[in-house]
Amino acid sequence: MYSTGSSFSTSLAIGDFNNDNRLDISVANDETNSISVLLGYDEGFANLTTYSTGSSPRSVAIGDFNHDDRLDIVVTNQYGQTLSVLLGYGDGSFANQMTYPTGSSPYSVAVADLNNDTRLDIVVANNGDQEIGILLGYGNGSFANQITYSTVSSTNHMPYYNGSQPYFVAIADFNNDNRLDIVVVNKGDDNIGIFLGYGNGYFASQTTFSTGSDPSSVAVGDFNNDARLDIVVANSNANNISVLLGYGNGSFANQMTYSTGSKPCCVAVGDFNNDTRLDIVVVNQMSRDVGVLLGYGNGSFARQALYKTGLYLQYVAVGDFNNDSRLDIVVAYSYDDNIGIFLGYGNGFFSSPTRLSTGSEPNSIAVGDFNNDTLLDIVVTNAGINSVGVLLHYNRGTLAKKITFASSGGSHLRTVVTGDFNNDSLVDLVVANYATNNIGFLPGHGNGTFGTEMMTFIGLDSYPYAIAIGDFDKDNELDIAVANHGSNNVDIFLGNGTGSFVRQINYENSFDPLPSVVATGDLNNDGGSEIIVAYNDTDNVHIYVPYDTSSFASQMIYLTGSDPYSVAVGDFNNDSRLDIVVANRHDNNLGVFLGYGNGTFGTQITYSTGATPYFVAVGDFNNDARLDIVVTNNNDNNLGVFLGYGNGTFATQMTYPTNSYPGLTSWPCSVAIGDFNNDARLDIVVTNSAANQVGILLGYGNGSFANQISYSSSYSPQSVAAGDFDNDTCMDIVVANYDSDSIDVRLGYCNGTFGDPITYFTDRFSFLRSIAVGDFDNDTRIDIVVANYGYDNIGVLLGYGNGSFTKQITYLTGSRPASVAVGDFNKDNRLDIVVANSNDINVSVLLGHGDGSFTSQMTYSTRFLAMSVAIGDFNGDTRLDIVVTSSDGNRVGVLLGDINLVFVKKMTLNTGLGSRPRSFAIGHFNNDDRLDIAIANSGTNNVGIFLGNKNFYFTNQTIYETGSASRPYSLAAGDFNNDTQLDIAVANYDSNTIGVFLGYSNGSFSNQNTFSTGDSSGPCSVVVTDFNNDTLLDIAVVNYVTSTIGVLLGIGDGTFADVIEIGIEYQSLPFSIDVNDFNNDGKQDLVVANEGTDSLNIFLQTC
Incomplete structure (x- = not known):
């Protein structure tokens, strides 16, 4: 029981006064001229904290009056003829009152933004002056002088008329014009008055509607589900309540009455049986009971169900005080200096009341979360001691042989699972923290206790709801699947055996509706886990399989020469570690970066080239098992060959002309390497863009080459690749032509010569920049991919195996794709594509399905405009990495590849109509x-x-x-x-x-x-x-x-x-249980997750 310090508590209000996500309660104590504030925390309600008000506080309401996201309190002081405003500090405490004059005997107060300036205003019923007063807020906690409106009925001319006696006010939009209106209970006139708002803080004169005798309280809600607000009034002398159904235009039907107990003095509304229909609660002062009338959703109500209290009742408010998603009731016992809480069962029935002491004469209550702990707190006006009292909420209860772990920062714990996540042979815990958007890992100590919770953030507003564990990447370490209500997806967290987890990037893996239940198992006997997911309010479940999309870490950047235009990869010093070579176009040199095998590289070593090195490629041209380099010297019209010494250094270049005769401008753009005459010696094919030719240089196997053999091409051949397109064991070539928007395929004869071109046109103005080949549909036939620079896409042409190809199928990329490369990035034995986007600061990766189709692009930042791309395993982890050159700076970036698992739907199991698995x-x-x-x-x-x-x-x-x-x-x-x-x-x-x-x-x-x-x-x-x-x-x-x-x-x-x-603790509301041996004594223990206390309980077996 919680005392208010008053025997006459008359009004309550609810709100969060200390920003702890927990609702608090304020009670008005008439006898002691105070309000009592009860701040909510985890074990019931704390001792009362009181704050002085004016004389005889009568009514209390809450709101954020100074825009600091902390709830404040306003109280009417009946005998002081003032309002008291107490600004909240957000921790459940409040500043001293500031007072504002009202009319005579201010009885009731309500709060809302009446002039649409985003600042809360106040309405007060001035009982002695027969008027309501409006105090417009300035948004800083202060208010303007009141504007008054008469509540006197013009038709009332009784000889002993005592005035309208406005007794209670509420605020709502009764005519659906998005402007707030006011309803006032006129006790002396037996009616209610409606003041329609203009939205600027001013109101029309009242329109009245008859009620029963001696109306004393009003509440508002939509009782017949017609999207129009209705009104319920407690008629004290008539022993009934009136229900007035609204027409949505500010007028109301004649009252319908429902019998109550004796002298009903206050009403409130809420859905007490979770049927989406509003119900009514009324406190009956003289019969000393609480009545609940369940609504039928058509504007009518069942007979009241009574809850006897034996105490003099003054006020009622509604809130969920134990966080079970079921509405509870709080009442003020004015003569007993306490309040009572009836916990709801969610079916329209309530527990016996728990009594909480307040101040003297509590007469009004408000409810809110004053300290932001997600639990409702209470503020009470204590009329007997001229104060308000604040009760912060907490939950009581004890149990032997248990260990409790509180959640962190109001995390709203949702799920707990057990397992050995750090390979120490001790049982650990993992929890889903709904409100704080993370999962928590609690390492077990082996004695039934656990270490400090380590959080892994999921994402803003993700709201993790359910957890399951399995081995999704087949590494024999426990991983976690998390179903998120906020982001509508299931995330994967890969465990590394140390108790830490790596969140996988979730690409558009959105579920609809909300995933609520998840379980794991190896459903296809492949040694890895799959998941089964059920959703809110559905009639099926889905099975999902992990799919590796791969990911690429933030890149490491290395300085190059000026304008690195092309990049290639190879092991230049025979240390089994891949190295990098770039063509620095404006410096007329090559830059070589020797790799350390861990994904990092040494500084650049340069080698002079000819003018404007444009493209670079790698091969062993002299059959000495040491890699050599070939570069196109664009402005010198030749190729440069650098023979490697096998230690990372190279000989001076030897050049080979690419023009058919001296003086002809050829502009060699690109090369490809292959054995075109089946002599086991590497040859070179080059595209000569200015000459509209393709040149073949046959290799002698000693690092030198024969003179170029030229073939005419379409306009501006830009890029070339080689492969066996017709399965005759002879190498063929394919050329991407920039200006003619076409692809030329030339079939080789195995003697270094080639047939006439077979041309495949792409879209006009596609401006082909780069070409690569690979088997994209796993049919052992070579296919083609081309970068369509003009259309921001790539085109895929599937090969028939006879030298012909399908029409291109396009896939979107970033802006101005300039380079493509092919490899298996996610280790699924299906070729994927990477694209350098020269007008974006990223590369695009398109994963292959193995049937010739590809996923939509996934982009990875390069921090510079990407020009040329190549791939290789730079850190020896068997996963392909990416190297990319910059088109807007002198840099090369390395992006290391890693696993990234997402869930892909495999099949649906139908569980039957209305099944709700x-x-x-x-x-x-x-x-x-x-x-x-x-x-x-x-x-x-x-x-x-x-x-x-x-x-x-x-x-x-x-x-x-x-x-x-x-x-x-x-x-x-x-x-x-x-x-x-x-x-x-x-x-x-x-x-x-x-x-x-x-x-x-x-x-x-x-x-x-x-x-x-x-x-x-x-x-x-x-x-x-x-x-x-x-x-x-x-x-x-x-x-x-x-x-x-x-x-x-x-x-x-x-x-x-x-x-x-x-x-367990009273109202702990346990919702999840798991079993394991937490203290290594060979006995099975229990862990329980509690919704009501937002905590874990560990129960250790002792016998």
Whole structure:
């Protein structure tokens, strides 16, 4: 019980006063002229903190009056004829009051932005002056002088008329014009007055609507689901409430009345039975009870259900005080100096009240999270001591032989799993922290205690909801799959065996609707884990397989010469480590970077070339097992060959002309290397852009070459590649022609000569810049990829194996693709493509499907405009890396490749209309070494069995009933009758039972046998293990409603002893349970995740 220090508490308000994500309560204490503020924290409500107000505080409301994201309090002081404003500090404490004059006897206060300036304003009912007052806020915590509006009815001319007596105010938009209006209860006139707002802080004169006798309170809501606001009024002398249905234009139908207890003095509304229909709660002062009237959603209500208190009631407010997503009720006991909280069960019924002491005469309550701990706190006006009292929320409860781990920073814990994530043979914990957007790793110490939680951030507003563990990358280390409600996806975190995890980049892996349940298993016997996912409010589940998209780390940059225009890769010093060579176009040299084998490189070593080196390639031209270099000297019309010494250095270049006769401008642009005459000696093919020729230089095998043999080409041949396109073992060539928007294929005759070109046109103005070849559809036939510079895409031409090709299929890239290269980046034995985007600061990677098609591009930043690209494994991890040159600076960048797993949908399992699958159990139900799936279908009250076949195929669902209105929530599998066949245990939430289905060897099961978990217990999560070391499997279940653990010891024949209950904290609301040996004593322990206390409990076995 929490005292307000007053015997006459008359009003309450709710809000978050200290920015801890927990709602607080303010109570008005009439006798002590104070308000009481109760700040919310984890174990009930803290001791009261009081703050002085004016004389006889009557009503309290909350809002952020100074735009500091901290809730403040406003109180009407009835005898002081003032308002008190207390600015909040965000930690549950408040500044001293600032007062503002009102009219006579200010009775009620409400808060909203009445003039659409984003600053909160105040409305007060001045009972003694028959008016309402409006104080417009300045947004800094101060307010203008009040503007008043009369509440007197012009038709009331009774000889002993005592005035309208405005008693209670509320604010809402009654005419759907997006401007706030005001409703005031006129106690003296037995009516309510509606002041329609103009949206500028001014209002029309009131329009009145009759109520019952002596109306004292009003609440607003849409009672008939017509998107028009309605009104409910408590009529104190008529012993009823009035419901006035709104027409949406500011007018209302005649009242409908519903009987209450004696002298109803206050009403509030909320959905108390989670049927999306608003209900009403009323406090009956003289009969000293609380009435709840459930709404039918058509504007009518059931008869009230009464909750006796035996105490004088003054005020009522509504909020979720125990974070169970079910509305609760708080009332002010004015003469007993306390408030009472009725916890809701979510079905329209409520617990007996918990009484909390406040100040003297609490008469008004407001509820909010004053310290941002996600728990509701309470502020109470204490009229008897002229103060407000703040009660911060917390949850009480103790239990022996448990260890509690509180969540961090209001994390709203959602899931807990166990495993050895750091390979120390000790059990660790991993949790999903919903509110803080991370997963937490708690390393186990082996004695039942755990280390400090280490967080891995998922993403802003990701809201992780469910976790499963498996081995997704087949490295024998535990990985984590996280289902995220906020980002609508499932993330993969790869474990490295040290307790740390690497989040994989999630490319457009968005699910709809929200993924809520995830489980893992090796469903295709490939040694890795797949996942099964269920969603909110769906009738199917999906199976996803991990897919490696590869990723590339932030690049390392090395300085080059001026304008590095081309790059190639090779091992120039025979140390089994790849090196890099670039052509520095404006410096007329080559730069060689020797690799260290760890992804880093030495500084550039330069070698002089001819004028404007344009393209560079690598090969062993003199058959000495040492790599050599060839470069196109564009402005010198020749090729330069640098013979390698095998130690990373090179001889001076030897040049070979590329023009057919002296003086002809050829402008050699690109080369490709191959054995074109089958003499086991490398030859060179070069594109001569200015001469519109392709040149062949046959190699002698000693590093020298014959004079060029020229072939006419289409306009401006830009790039060339070589391969056997017709499967005749002779090398062919393909040329990309920049100005003619075409590709020329020349088939080789194996003697160094070639046939006439076969031309394939691309789109006009595509301006082909680069070409590469590879087998993209795994048909052993060479295909072509070309960079279409003019259209920001690449074109793929699939080969028929006879030297002809399909029409190009295009894929978008970045801006101005200038270079392409081909390799298997994700190690799936399917060729992929990388593109340098010369007008973007990135490269594009398109993963191959192995059928000739590709994924959409994934881009990786280069921090400079990308010109030329090449690939190789620079750090010896068997994954391809990328090297790219800059077109806007003197740099080369290296991007190291790494694994990156995402989930790709493989198939869908339909679970039946309205099934709402909620939990999985995976195991061998028919002994065929293929995993099968059991699903708890909470919507259709059954368990569905899918038997696995080859390649992710499953039989149609076979269902087993769990009983009418049982709502199966959780599944676990084990052999309960020692017949070596897996059986199933299911937690039936609504029927408060554990159901057991005994399995037969063919994948079928017996009918359900049930075991009670206790009345109204709400079993929601179940695990199976041997708790008492008798070699017989037992069952443990957490009961959400009663906040207990139930243990059912197995008899060994498929039956179980009566449940043994273990209490947890009151209203801890456990929702998840797992089992393991946390202290290495050979006994199975339990870990329980609690929603109400946002904590973990570890229960260690002691016997």
